[in-house]
Amino acid sequence: MAGxxxxAVLLFAVAPALLSDFRLNLLAKFICFAIVAAGIGLAWGRGGMLTLGQGVxxxxGAYIMAMHLKIADAANRGDSVPDLMKIAGLRELPAYWVPFTSPVVAILAILVLPGVLALVLGLGVFKRKVKGAYFAILSQALAAAFAVLLVGQPTIGGSNGLNNFRSFFGFSLSDPANRRMLYFIAAAVLIVVVLLVRQLMFSRYGELLVAVRDQEERVRFLGYDPANVKVVAYVAAAFFAGIAGALFVPIVGIISPNDVGVMPSIMFLIGVAIGGRTTLLGPVVGALAVTWAQTSLSEQFPSGWTYAQGLLFIAVVGFFPAGLAGIAALRRRRVVEQPAGEVTDKELEPVKEPV
Structure with a gap:
């Protein structure tokens, strides 16, 4: 809880006082990725599910929010359809756009649909005992298929996606005060998500999830269904990812297939691995650090950052599998195990006389 x-102090007091509006908006974007990372930490770090499809x-969540914002902007201008549909010659909303005219329905869809989709997929996959690399490949293929599906839908922008949002539930997005409000909303959601993940990790369910990760068959013999245990973590991670996507849209101002495909899903995973997937705050810190480094270093080294990111990921996975948080934990454990002044075994070894 101390962490x-x-x-909370850093996000709500220090960052707003020290950062400009531009940098604060960037931090809000990074926080959206950190929310996704917190869910991946639960599913992958505690549950052993290598989720390569969180971009879905x-x-x-992002596209549902974007569709509602485009409808609201059109209504404010007195139009019946968003600007991209007017350009295409459409005079009425497609049927699947109509429910998102209501802000209540849009919010409920953001909260429910990602979890329902994860529930259906999770039951279909885990009940058939698909796990390990097979689950990772399946989830990655799902992300790729989702991106291809979006590209082929001109009514939601196709490969260009949806952008140019003017308002957020009645608040102008061009007002700096409202953009700061979005930052505080994102920061508050991150804190709530971390607390929820903490509750799940350190509850009896969290212990059962770790047991399923380490000894799935033994858990099955004890009378539990490992598939149901995995599904809960998978649905929770999807729920958090959907909320993060919905916040991402008004903060960044655009959503496209490039933001939800295979590469973004891998990016989410890299931050979690570097930060420390088995810890509570490791995935959050890792996601914030990686996205900040990507934004900062790619400005100076546009072509070199991708290689640096790959090398960093390989180094962490190969030499520090517990991530940066694991290195800190190891240092603390060594300090506890060897108090100051204690004589080590090496010091007790007899000194060999030269021959």
Whole structure:
């Protein structure tokens, strides 16, 4: 809890005082990725599910929010359809756009649809005992198929996606005060998500999830269904990703297939791995650090950042599988195991006389 309290102080007091409006908006974008990372930490770090398809749930929440914002902007201008449909010659909304005219329906869809999709997929996959690399490949293929599907839909922008949002539930997005409000909303959601993940991790369910990760068959013999245990973590991660996607849209101002495909899903995973997937705050810190480094270093080294990111991921996975948080934990454990002044075994070894 101390770490969460420190994070809250940094997000709500230090960052707004020190950062400009532009940098604060960038931090809000990074926080959206950190929300996704917190869910991946639960599913992958505690449950052993290598989720390479979180871009699907992120994109689902993002596109629902984007569709509602485009409809609201059109209504404010007195139009019946968004600007991209007017350019295409459409005079009425497609049937699947109509429900998102209502802000209540849009919010409920953001909260429900990613979780429902994850529930259906999870039951179909885990009940058939698909796991490990097969699950990772399947989830990655799902993200690729979702991106291709979006590209082929001109009514939601095709490969260009949806952009140019003017308002957010009645608040102008051009007002700096409202953009700061979005930052505080994102920061508050991150803190709530971390607390929820903490509750799941350190509850009896969290212990059962770790047991399923380490000894699935033994858990089955004890009378539990490992598939149901995995599904809960998978649905929770999808739920968090959908909320993050919905916040991403008004903060960044655009959503396209490039933001929800295979590469974004891998990016989410890299941050979690570097930060430390088995810890509570490791995935969050890792996601914030990686996205900040990508934005900062890619400005100076546009072609070199991708290689640096790959090398960093390989180094962490190969030499520090517990991530940066694992290195810190190892240092603390060594300090506890060897108090100051204690004589080590090496010091007790007899000194060999030269021959």
């Amino acid at each position: 969460v309290a420190v994070a 749930f992120f994109g689902l």
